[in-house]
Amino acid sequence: MKVLLSVPAIFLEACTLWAPVLSRAQELKAPAVASATSPAQAEAVAVTPPPIDPGDRSKVVYVADFDVDLAGKDGKSTPVTGNSAAGQAAEGAQAVGKQETPEERASHFVDFVSATLVKELEKEGYVARRLRAGDSRPDEGLKISGVFAEPDEENRLRRAVVGGGPSVGQMALFVSIGNLARPEQPLYAVVDAKTASDNVGPVITVSAYAPVARFEMPKNVTEKAVHDTASSIVTDLTQLLHTNVAVLTR
Numbered sequence: 329m330k331v332l333l334s335v336p337a338i339f340l341e342a343c344t345l346w347a348p349v350l351s352r353a354q355e356l357k358a359p360a361v362a363s364a365t366s367p368a369q370a371e372a373v374a375v376t377p378p379p380i381d382p383g384d385r386s387k388v389v390y391v392a393d394f395d396v397d398l399a400g401k402d403g404k405s406t407p408v409t410g411n412s413a414a415g416q417a418a419e420g421a422q423a424v425g426k427q428e429t430p431e432e433r434a435s436h437f438v439d440f441v442s443a444t445l446v447k448e449l450e451k452e453g454y455v456a457r458r459l460r461a462g463d464s465r466p467d468e469g470l471k472i473s474g475v476f477a478e479p480d481e482e483n484r485l486r487r488a489v490v491g492g493g494p495s496v497g498q499m500a501l502f503v504s505i506g507n508l509a510r511p512e513q514p515l516y517a518v519v520d521a522k523t524a525s526d527n528v529g530p531v532i533t534v535s536a537y538a539p540v541a542r543f544e545m546p547k548n549v550t551e552k553a554v555h556d557t558a559s560s561i562v563t564d565l566t567q568l569l570h571t572n573v574a575v576l577t578r
Contacts, residue, residue: 387469389565390459390508391445394474394501395516397529398434399491405524408490409461410438430491437490441554445472448558452566466508472561473515474503476545480528487518487529501543502534503561505568513538539568 397405428436442458449456459471476488477500488499504515516532524530534540541564545553 386455388466389449389454389456390466390469390471391442391449391456392459392471392473393438393442393461394476394503395487396434396438396476397487397489397524398430399489399527400525405487405489405527405529407487408434408438410435410442434490437549440551441474441558444554445558445561448555448562449565452562454562465512468509471506471508471512472503472565473506474501475516475532475534476501477516477532477534478528480531484519484531485534486523486531489527489529498544499547501545501557502540503543504535504538504540505565506538515540539572 393410396408398408399405446456446458459466477485478488480486502515504513506513514535515538516534519531519533521530541561543557543560545557
């Protein structure tokens, strides 16, 4: 089983059910038309749009790169940015047996997670696109966001760090889905950026207002673990869309 990277110690209970934030949409009923309907009324009824199919796959699903930090050497960890150049460099280093740099491994990990999730979505019939850091925000569609996290000694939640710390145990992955046609509800917020150090990310708080799922992954992340988690995310997304029609509406 191929090991992608190691992340610091973490223990959070896994949960694969989306938080019940969005209310269940009420059943749509077609308006009744009286037998004496006027031509104008009949035309208005005729152009009434049909209800949205909760199983509709026409909406584009955008996968934002999941957030994680890179262990630092100057007293502060830094967010990892996925990019194809670093990912290709990492793959090239592996091909010739060279040692990857921590930056290359971290960027390769972010790239691999995003690419795997896009492929899993496409396999299930969704139209999926990757949304990289710095890309402009689309006006419509669905957006999947994620953050790797770990608790500290005071049981505060921190953004997880790769490239430092022990490589045994589990880590937590928080994932949310949002409708891009609505104002964005961030998955989490950084409480204080100054709380980041070499091997720990900043203290964060996960949103209580967005639909959030929590998954558990090994700190020695394998390709199989990423594929299994991506498959679970897609399964939960499909269930969410079937039970919460409002996610697809404005």
